Amino acid sequence: DIQMTQSPSTLSASVGDRVTITCRASQNIRSWLAWYQQKPGKAPKLLIYKASSLESGVPSRFSASGSGTEFTLTISGLQPDDFATFYCQQYNDYPYSFGQGTKLEIK
Amino acid sequence: EVNLVESGGGLAQPGRSLRLSCAGSGFTFGDYTMHWVRQSPGKGLEWVSGITWNNYVIDYAKSVKGRFIISRDTAKNSLYLQMDSLRPEDSALYYCAKDRSSGGIRDSFDMWGQGTMVTVAS
Numbered sequence: 001d002i003q004m005t006q007s008p009s010t011l012s013a014s015v016g017d018r019v020t021i022t023c024r025a026s027q028n029i030r031s032w033l034a035w036y037q038q039k040p041g042k043a044p045k046l047l048i049y050k051a052s053s054l055e056s057g058v059p060s061r062f063s064a065s066g067s068g069t070e071f072t073l074t075i076s077g078l079q080p081d082d083f084a085t086f087y088c089q090q091y092n093d094y095p096y097s098f099g100q101g102t103k104l105e106i107k
Numbered sequence: 108e109v110n111l112v113e114s115g116g117g118l119a120q121p122g123r124s125l126r127l128s129c130a131g132s133g134f135t136f137g138d139y140t141m142h143w144v145r146q147s148p149g150k151g152l153e154w155v156s157g158i159t160w161n162n163y164v165i166d167y168a169k170s171v172k173g174r175f176i177i178s179r180d181t182a183k184n185s186l187y188l189q190m191d192s193l194r195p196e197d198s199a200l201y202y203c204a205k206d207r208s209s210g211g212i213r214d215s216f217d218m219w220g221q222g223t224m225v226t227v228a229s
Contacts, residue, residue, distance in 0.1 A: 046207065046215055049217075096154040
């Protein structure tokens with residue numbers, strides 16, 4: 001099975017900052033990676049699919065890159081609405097798997 | 108408007124069973140691969156099971172294989188999860204989710220329900 005590891009687990013930042021979250025896969029998943037944002041009490045929301053494609057309606061301050069085993073999600077110019085928990089997910093192979101999550105907190 | 112509504116959660120004793128349902132609307136249900144994802148309180152997301160649009164591929168997380176069965180009824184636009192031999196570690200909010208694109212085998216999840224809570228305790 002493919003293991004997904006995110007870093008950091010927690011990230012403190014201020015409004016306006018640029019932040020980057022990293023996700024590593026235990027084996028090559030090509031570009032079959034998604035990023036989700038989850039706020040307390042809400043279902044996850046798809047931000048990025050196929051490693052770097054922005055989902056419709058997601059602000060352009062969100063960007064992502066990577067392929068193979070190393071991926072990043074970058075948020076440029078943090079907004080108050082962005083503070084949440086972010087998960088990466090591989091869908092290269094079943095069983096699908098998620099990273100453990102990165103909680104983005106207000107500094 | 109695309110919508111997914113889960114139901115069937117509740118309190119069950121260890122070793123007992125529950126059946127979750129997910130009703131889809133606003134899209135052609137039979138064209139999409141569907142999944143169950145769970146989240147224990149305060150914890151991360153865990154993919155539980157998926158079934159392709161054509162029922163060709165069905166798979167489970169190791170933690171539930173042999174105890175849970177996923178199925179779908181296209182005529183009723185519904186997804187199901189039969190959960191047997193429940194354990195306390197199965198306690199979680201169970202979400203259903205749909206693939207982003209139709210007719211695919213491999214895809215991200217663009218729509219999630221609000222979840223149904225399962226608590227396994229004596």
